[in-house]
Amino acid sequence: MSKQAISTPQAIRGTQDIFGPDAEAFGHVVETFERVRKLYRFRRVEMPVFEKTTVFSRSLGETTDVVSKEMYSFEDRGGESLTLRPEFTAGLARAYLTNGWQQHAPLKIATHGPLFRYERPQKGRYRQFHQIDAEVIGAAEPQADVELLVMADQLLRELGIAEGVTLNLNTLGDAPSREAWRAALIEYFRAHKDQLSEESQDRLERNPLRILDSKDPRDKPFTADAPMIDQFLSDEAQDFFGKVTAGLDAAGVAWVRAPALVRGLDYYRHTAFEFITDRLGAQGTVLGGGRYDGLLEALGGPATPAVGWAAGIERLAMLVADTRTIAEPAADVAIVPMGAAAEAACLGLAATLRRGGLVVDMGYRGNMKKRMSRANDSGARFALIVGEEELAAGEAMVKDLVTGTQERLALHAIPAHIASA
Ligand code: ATP
Ligand code: MG
DSSP states (O other), rough: OOOOOOOOOOOOOOOOOOHHHHHHHHHHHHHHHHHHHHTTOEOOOOOOOOEEHHHHHHHOOOTSHIIIIEEEEOOTTTTTTTEEEEEHHHHHHHHHTTTTGGOOOOOOEEEEEEEEEOOOBTTTOOSEEEEEEEEEOOOOOOHHHHHHHHHHHHHHHHHHHHTTEEEEEEEOSSHHHHHHHHHHHHHHHHHHGGGGGGGHHHHHHHHHHGGGOOOTTTHHHHHHHHHHHHOOOOOHHHHHHHHHHHHHHHHHHHHEEOOTTTOTTTTTTEEEEEEETTTTTTOEEEEEEEEOOTHHHHOOOOOOEEEEEEEEHHHHHHHHHOOOOOOOOOOOOEEEESSHHHHHHHHHHHEEEEEEOOOEOOOOOOHHHHHHHHHHTTTTTEEEOOHHHEEEEEEEEEETTTTTTTEEEEGGGGHHHTOOO
């Protein structure tokens, strides 16, 4: 009787199975973010991975890349159009409105998790990727922008990757400034329309700001001379930007003015920023964000100023891995049982030591030699060798794996012995 060949399904293109040192680096990014966000008293939120499609199509705008090309949308069995979240901000804004979180305004929140975009997979660009995210909803004050940026800077410093990462900062002005700039850009680019890339021609009337961050060489000569926001900034917008930069200077956060930096979405106002590096090839933006005062209204809520940022965990983890290896944790102690009775008793010993906070390594199988070699590989300072004789006496042979010396100790004396080493 021949067994039918079963072919193992492959993983979905653009997804990753993260393991070993990469997974450690990933976890290190999340843990560092968790620690830092608490220093700034950002409150944790956990969000659904999918939302009604309108949450994203209304808030991001139908014409943005994310909505027009990148969303994973599907009909569920009830016939409702749902979308796997391509970003956090829209869902958080939806939650703010539907849960009455206005009562907490200004609300400082942080979250992290997977996002989904149908993109062309490459290094640093995936179809399922992960972000850390921080938002302040219900604050019109520039102090909120400053606090978020200082927190982002501290995160990069604590991850040890601040060197070589530059904060590019711009203002998109308030609504009148932005409208005047937009009109001037349309007029300017219209005069060169035929020489622009197809994509930029397409964006000309809909979203001319985006032409400014085009990477197409055909657009470059024109973007360099395009009108800049500064000549259109209202006094208020200028004052707001001045307060943001003064706050950054006061906090010792370095920044560079990037007059062509725009964020894709229509709802952005005032502050826009990206932390950029040239160490990740084409995927050089590690963290991006800005003020999105128009977003909550686009979702049917009252006018609500807000600002936030998101960073790709994979890109941060790659930068971390470039500078050092985040090792899997070494054991404090390795247990080597000899014989069936000791095997069972050592499960108890291991549990006791772990409950006391020690990292314990103990294998499931193998002779004495194999298990001693495993103990040596575990990184533990001590091996606890337990045979029948030790077991009967309620003791273990404690071997110092660094010096090679060994002594028999009562089991209850072992934690203190390890702690004092
Ligand atoms: P990019 O210009 O690289 O496409 P974006 O402007 O689409 O980035 P945002 O929507 O601002 O990115 O998301 C914030 C951060 O999330 C990015 O700076 C990046 O670190 C990360 N990111 C975005 N898309 C992806 C992806 N497909 N794979 C991995 N990380 C991503
Ligand atoms: Mg993108």
